[in-house]
């Protein structure tokens with residue numbers, strides 16, 4: 001248990017103004033020596049039976065067996081004047097400070113400095129005699145309050161960040177430090193607390209955290225795009241340099257059109273259907289149809305998927321169902337607890353498929369599904385055309 005066996009004898013010199021029902025406070029000096037203070041006379045305005053105003057005076061004695069913390073560093077002169085200097089420091093520091101009486105019912109404030117009044121916006125008579133919970137409000141965390149309660153109950157040092165309210169209703173984040181003050185017999189007599197307004201600091205920290213998240217996201221996305229470009233360059237058919245350059249360009253263009261769509265929409269998740277239409281319609285026109293729930297996906301998923309749609313559409317136009325006038329393509333998708341499944345269904349061919357499929361495109365689609373999207377791909381070719389099923393189990397329970 002943390003103990004501060006000391007007193008507030010000197011600090012009592014700067015007791016804030018007056019408490020509720022207390023009109024005046026003065027110090028009784030029963031000795032002419034500068035530092036010996038025997039008590040405080042508290043004058044309270046009251047009324048007698050004949051409704052006449054009377055002043056009631058009460059002498060409050062300082063706690064005898066309470067002696068202040070020794071300064072961490074002091075000269076002899078500094079030590080001799082320590083009580084007055086401590087009182088001046090208490091009042092002048094820019095750190096808000098309060099002291100509460102742990103022996104009195106509900107732990108009321110007995111001292112508060114100017115910085116505390118400035119921070120909270122209350123006047124001296126509005127804080128003295130009250131429990132500090134008047135600073136809490138509707139959005140103050142009950143967990144933080146419970147943490148303080150537990151710390152006080154165990155008479156230990158407690159550090160908590162808690163949302164507090166000023167007199168005008170505005171809020172501030174209070175980095176609160178509370179420590180118990182015991183007398184020489186180890187009896188708890190006061191609590192000391194300092195309050196630091198960390199509202200601005202928290203804003204800066206939140207901004208820094210979101211900047212860091214953004215940078216990590218940018219890095220993740222660029223790595224993802226570069227991996228896709230690398231796979232395009234690696235698996236495209238390089239036997240004919242001219243054809244190679246053309247096919248790489250088209251694939252990179254497909255990727256870039258998905259990038260532009262995300263950029264236009266502020267990098268929010270966008271509907272799968274929008275990307276399917278963007279890539280398939282230029283190659284298949286009105287002969288392509290799209291159907292599926294309004295699933296929104298991130299760039300990390302839709303960039304590789306866009307490339308797959310581009311490949312499938314190019315194949316359909318060059319070698320598949322769209323080589324005949326009656327040929328059509330249906331792109332459908334469904335999502336359930338098992339993940340997202342995309343169906344590419346060509347139909348309209350009569351008899352065996354015409355040309356052979358571009359093997360390099362196939363390799364690229366397979367690699368993209370398996371490596372980038374951790375999915376599985378299944379192809380089925382019949383006389384009416386090609387059917388491709390892409391299962392992406394990692395995209396289970398997608399938000400609509």
Ligand SMILES: Cc1cc2nc3c(=O)[nH]c(=O)nc-3n(C[C@H](O)[C@H](O)[C@H](O)COP(=O)(O)O)c2cc1C
Nearest residue numbers: 100131132133135136145148149162191192193195
């Ligand atoms: C010295 C001292 C200073 C305190 N200062 C604050 C404060 O600045 N803000 C606050 O929300 N609570 C403060 N508290 C905590 C409340 O006074 C109270 O102890 C807390 O709400 C838990 O008790 P309760 O459950 O009875 O409300 C302080 C407590 C002590 C002892």
